[in-house]
Amino acid sequence: QVQLVESGGGLVQAGGSLRLSCAASGRAFSSYTMGWFRQAPGKERAFVTVISWGGGRTDYADSVKGRFTISRDNAKNTVYLQMNSLKPEDTAIYYCAATRRFYGRRLVEYDDWGQGTQVTVSS
Numbered sequence: 001q002v003q004l005v006e007s008g009g010g011l012v013q014a015g016g017s018l019r020l021s022c023a024a025s026g027r028a029f030s031s032y033t034m035g036w037f038r039q040a041p042g043k044e045r046a047f048v049t050v051i052s053w054g055g056g057r058t059d060y061a062d063s064v065k066g067r068f069t070i071s072r073d074n075a076k077n078t079v080y081l082q083m084n085s086l087k088p089e090d091t092a093i094y095y096c097a098a099t100r101r102f103y104g105r106r107l108v109e110y111d112d113w114g115q116g117t118q119v120t121v122s123s
Contacts, residue, residue, distance in 0.1 A: 002026035009117030020081040022096030030074040038092035047105040
C-alpha cells in the first residue's frame with residue numbers, strides 16, 4: 001500500500017500552465033504504475049494519463065494529449081503532471097492513483113488514491 005498526497009492545484013487563466021505533484025510514501029514506489037484522473041462537477045471520475053513503473057510507457061486521454069505531460073522521479077517518490085494550454089473544460093479535482101497489478105486506464109484497477117487537488121481554469 002502507498003499513501004499519496006497531491007499538490008500544485010489552483011486557479012489559472014485559460015492558456016496558462018500548472019504543475020501538479022503527487023508525493024508517495026510507503027515502500028517500493030518504483031514498482032507502482034501511477035495514474036492521474038480528474039472529476040469535474042457533476043461528472044464521473046475520468047482517466048487523464050498514466051505512467052509505467054519505470055517511466056518508459058505513458059498514455060494520455062485524447063482531450064489532454066499534446067498539452068499534458070506525466071513524469072516521475074522514483075528517487076523522490078513523486079509523480080508530476082505538467083499541464084499547459086489549459087482550458088476551462090480542464091477544471092476539475094485531480095487525483096493521483098497507484099497500482100502494482102495493472103497498466104492502463106481502468107479506474108477500478110487502481111488501489112491507492114490521493115485526496116485530490118482542485119484545478120480551476122477561468123475563461
